[in-house]
Amino acid sequence: MRSDDTIFAIASGHGRAAVCLIRISGPGSGLILERMAGGVPEPRRAVVRTLVDPATGEPLDQALVLWMPGPRSFTGEDQAELHIHGGLATRAAVLRALGSLEGCRPAQAGEFTRRAFLNGRMDLSQVEGLADIIDAETEAQRRQAMRQLGGRLGNAAEGWRERVLQALALLEASLDFSDEGDVPEGLEAEILRLTGEVEGEIAGALATRSGERLREGLTVVLAGPPNAGKSTLLNALARRDVAIVSPIAGTTRDAIEVHCDLGGLPVVIVDTAGLRESADLIEQEGVSRARTRAQDADLVLWLVPPEGEASPPPPARRLLKLGTKADLNRNRPDCDLLISASTGEGMPELVSRLEAEAASLMGQGDAVITRERHRLALGRAQESLQRARAMLTGKGPLELTAEEVRLAARAIGEITGRVDVEDVLDRLFSSFCIGK
Ligand SMILES: Nc1nc2c(ncn2[C@@H]2O[C@H](COP(=O)(O)OP(=O)(O)OP(=O)(O)O)[C@@H](O)[C@H]2O)c(=O)[nH]1
Numbered sequence: 137m138r139s140d141d142t143i144f145a146i147a148s149g150h151g152r153a154a155v156c157l158i159r160i161s162g163p164g165s166g167l168i169l170e171r172m173a174g175g176v177p178e179p180r181r182a183v184v185r186t187l188v189d190p191a192t193g194e195p196l197d198q199a200l201v202l203w204m205p206g207p208r209s210f211t212g213e214d215q216a217e218l219h220i221h222g223g224l225a226t227r228a229a230v231l232r233a234l235g236s237l238e239g240c241r242p243a244q245a246g247e248f249t250r251r252a253f254l255n256g257r258m259d260l261s262q263v264e265g266l267a268d269i270i271d272a273e274t275e276a277q278r279r280q281a282m283r284q285l286g287g288r289l290g291n292a293a294e295g296w297r298e299r300v301l302q303a304l305a306l307l308e309a310s311l312d313f314s315d316e317g318d319v320p321e322g323l324e325a326e327i328l329r330l331t332g333e334v335e336g337e338i339a340g341a342l343a344t345r346s347g348e349r350l351r352e353g354l355t356v357v358l359a360g361p362p363n364a365g366k367s368t369l370l371n372a373l374a375r376r377d378v379a380i381v382s383p384i385a386g387t388t389r390d391a392i393e394v395h396c397d398l399g400g401l402p403v404v405i406v407d408t409a410g411l412r413e414s415a416d417l418i419e420q421e422g423v424s425r426a427r428t429r430a431q432d433a434d435l436v437l438w439l440v441p442p443e444g445e446a447s448p449p450p451p452a453r454r455l456l457k458l459g460t461k462a463d464l465n466r467n468r469p470d471c472d473l474l475i476s477a478s479t480g481e482g483m484p485e486l487v488s489r490l491e492a493e494a495a496s497l498m499g500q501g502d503a504v505i506t507r508e509r510h511r512l513a514l515g516r517a518q519e520s521l522q523r524a525r526a527m528l529t530g531k532g533p534l535e536l537t538a539e540e541v542r543l544a545a546r547a548i549g550e551i552t553g554r555v556d557v558e559d560v561l562d563r564l565f566s567s568f569c570i571g572k
Pocket residue numbers: 361362363364365366367368369380381382383384385386387388389408409410411460461462463464475476477478479
């Protein structure tokens with residue numbers, strides 16, 4: 137795949153629609169407009185044109201046409217947009233015409249954004265933010281993604297990297313200028329200050345998993361003995377008939393997942409097989425899956441029927457004990473909450489309890505770190521900074537200290553995709569004047 141190809145793709149959804157948006161990017165964008173839309177319009181001004189087949193001149197559609205010359209475009213390249221009618225035959229005809237042009241081909245997944253990144257229009261953390269905006273299913277997810285696209289994480293990372301590079305410049309200068317091979321006292325204090333500050337801020341960002349939880353959704357597992365009313369509760373929370381309910385113990389075997397929006401927060405609710413000893417092989421497998429899901433869950437709702445629990449709850453990070461079928465028996469002092477899926481009793485309380493749990497575990501989208509990738513990179517940066525600081529105070533070898541600081545800068549640079557530190561070092565060095 138050549139990166140100087142001109143690429144095109146439908147940017148709106150697929151299937152029949154009123155309007156279909158075709159996005160074009162690359163050096164041939166202007167030529168396409170000349171051959172298919174009778175010329176290149178004024179930049180960033182929508183005009184109506186008749187699109188024609190470049191081979192035959194046959195009219196294909198009436199379209200709204202936009203011309204966005206680089207570098208002030210999403211990809212940084214010359215771009216055009218065709219807003220055509222969304223009929224299946226119309227879009228097929230226009231796509232076929234585009235594909236027939238020399239140097240012009242359908243885009244691969246993510247290729248527009250990849251070009252935007254390669255052309256410096258957005259950094260890697262913003263690329264992720266953009267992907268998250270498209271995937272956002274709830275309000276808090278949307279807010280978090282908007283913050284990341286706006287540069288919240290990227291700016292934090294750049295700020296950390298800048299200060300780590302300053303520390304590195306001071307270390308390198310000491311290497312070059314000191315005869316004894318150690319750092320002059322004033323410089324050492326400054327290096328410790330810079331690296332200590334950054335290390336503290338990174339530790340703060342790493343301290344919460346709420347950003348990752350918000351991106352992925354909180355997992356709540358319904359567990360309990362057979363016939364406790366787990367599937368009935370799942371259906372009530374999902375407000376549709378997702379799982380089979382029956383008076384036969386051992387009805388549910390597979391884990392059944394439902395995605396819910398609780399007060400703007402994404403929650404995945406999982407119904408599981410009732411926990412009991414069973415001779416049935418399939419049920420055994422269901423029970424073992426239920427235990428695994430409960431163990432991995434952010435929150436387990438342990439459902440206890442009026443007749444009580446035959447076995448203790450499975451190990452879980454967090455557990456709430458729900459007395460079910462409250463319509464049959466309300467005297468259950470050992471339960472955190474009483475519900476009846478039949479009468480609706482206790483359901484509003486359960487939902488607000490779940491919303492509160494979700495809010496405390498996820499926040500409202502104000503976390504800096506939103507992915508495992510960020511956590512791993514910043515974890516490595518933190519370790520390098522700690523090792524460098526220990527070496528500096530312990531009068532360890534300067535070259536190794538500098539190397540750790542360099543590794544920290546590189547790890548932080550992975551967040552935004554800026555891993556080449558040499559250029560920044562050059563710039564920094566030129567602004568320093570040391571010991572001469
Ligand atoms: N009276 C009353 N009956 C209920 C209530 N909730 C569920 N039931 C009944 O209890 C029986 C078992 O319900 P299920 O939802 O299938 O129970 P389960 O925990 O999913 O059972 P397994 O999948 O077999 O483990 C069904 O007959 C339900 O109608 C309730 O709140 N009140």
